[in-house]
Amino acid sequence: MSLLEIRGVRKRFGGVVALDGVDMHIDEGEILGLVGPNGSGKSTLINILSAFYPSDEGSIVFEGEDVTEQAAHRIAALGLARTYQIPRPFDTMTPRENIAVSYMFGHSRHSLSEAREAAQEWLEFTGLDGVADIGIGELTLHQLKFLELARSLATQPGLLLLDEVLAGLNPSEMNESVEMIRRIHERGVTILIVEHVVRAVMALSDRLVVLDQGRVISEGEPETVMADPVVVAAYLGEKRKGA
């Protein structure tokens, strides 16, 4: 039994089909890479898994429970957390308060005083303890991305969905982030990583799923998948379109 089971998920926005019957699964303990050209439905899938918006069809089973129709906070309570591609911190709060709030809710209830200590732990883990009590507006993009990580980790998830955490970072920040993701994984968190930087995904993932035009077109060992002619065609096809 896998940790997350997705069956026949469809989503359309007006006339555009974003997801066209996606079947996939995430196993406990793995790092699963989800790649695909622009507009292939990767972010839509994350948004549906975290109940950011509902799917039109299909079912999602998480931890053995059908969560297709569940409210977002219940899914969070079951242990699913996500980050946002464009960081969305609570901007009237300091980084410390951002993390404390997600610890108070998240996977299990905690009091304000417990949240105080836990926030410190995640601030240190992500190296944000130096900027813990300043305004959100003063953080760099790199720090905001780490705050996204710290805040989702503070919910104590079993499954973490990372939506392009590396986008917009310079090479050394990227290496730092890759290390961070490894350390998160070592703590026993299952990870789904959506990423444009293929090199980083290849380095991190145990398994790869490729989406194209709302469908899964390939799945398996990273090297095998990237050599799959269908995948190559999808990427090259996109390049040709873009040129």
Next chain:
Amino acid sequence: MTARTRVLIGFAVAAVALFFVPAITESLELPRFYVIFLITIFFWISQASSWNVLTGFSGYFSFGQGAWYGIGVYTVAVLTGKHGWSFITAVPVAGLLALIGGLGLGFVVFRVRRLTGEIFALTTLAIAFVLASVARITSAIDGGTGIFMTGTPIPEFLGEFNTAMYRMTLLVMLLTVLAAYLTHDSRLGWGLFSIRDDEPVAGGLGVPVFRYKMVALGINAFFAGLMGGVWALQLGFVTIEDVFNIRVPLFVILMSVLGGLTHWMGPVVGAVIIYTFSDRLNSAGLTDVNQIIVGALLVILALAVREGIYPRMRDRWVTTLVTFGGAMAILVIFDLTESLITDSAFAMLATVLVLMVPDRLWARIRGSDGGDDARPMREPVGPLAEVDT
């Protein structure tokens, strides 16, 4: 001693001190309007604080304060004036009916994703209009004739009319502010702040957004209705035009915005300042321009101190105390005005003006090099501030 213990002790001290004010004014043979003035202040503190739990904390801008207040007033007016209920049993019912009204509205509007922002504000405004119409055409409620409250006896153990009103408004005011404080200083409060900042993200992190918004609206409606119920007696003659007008929703917004929406003390400070000014302008015979002056003051303040006056008071508490205390002392010792209320209005004006000095200029006046002090540092608010101490 934790921050919460300190605040609760502060509450107890304030409660005891305020409780004895009528007795003190009486023994000093001060005029009766001091007590009436305070009764009205308590009313506004309660209305503004309850409104702020929904709007200030969760960010859902409500024009519906008049609806909850109106339900409270009319519940007591109808139950005591037409059905012979005792005042003391009717008041809790007023709070409960307002609570039911609030939860009913919340159940509908919070389920619909599109009803946020302006649409939510307009929906709450519409509720007050609908209730006014219902009351006007229903003779069992009002029927357009109004209800006299003069035949409603007040419980004897509460003392004569003004003392009784004072005690009841004081109690409800304290309960409202306490509820606002406890909300602010809890998981509930932090959940609401996260909803205010980014509701979908809050939900994804595990904040039960629907339930929390319901609770915030429930607290708002309950205390607004409870105080409305007590207020029915103060009004003496209850009419649709008096109860369901724009005054209550407008004033709670002014007071909370001026005081500061993000902190539970904001509406308390705002209510005291705005009502004092408004009362003094009225008694100076400036009733007609009263709203213009108060409105202009609000615009200036909103531009000068965007976050509200209370955060400034907290940051510059020495200045606040010295300015207010000094101004009061001068006004009282030299006997410059005819009443203590006028004295405090002038002292408040002086304090507000001093607090309006921008942070950057303030730092320069204080002799700092314009470094750290000039840049307003975001202070961790609430209990989380204790991390550093």
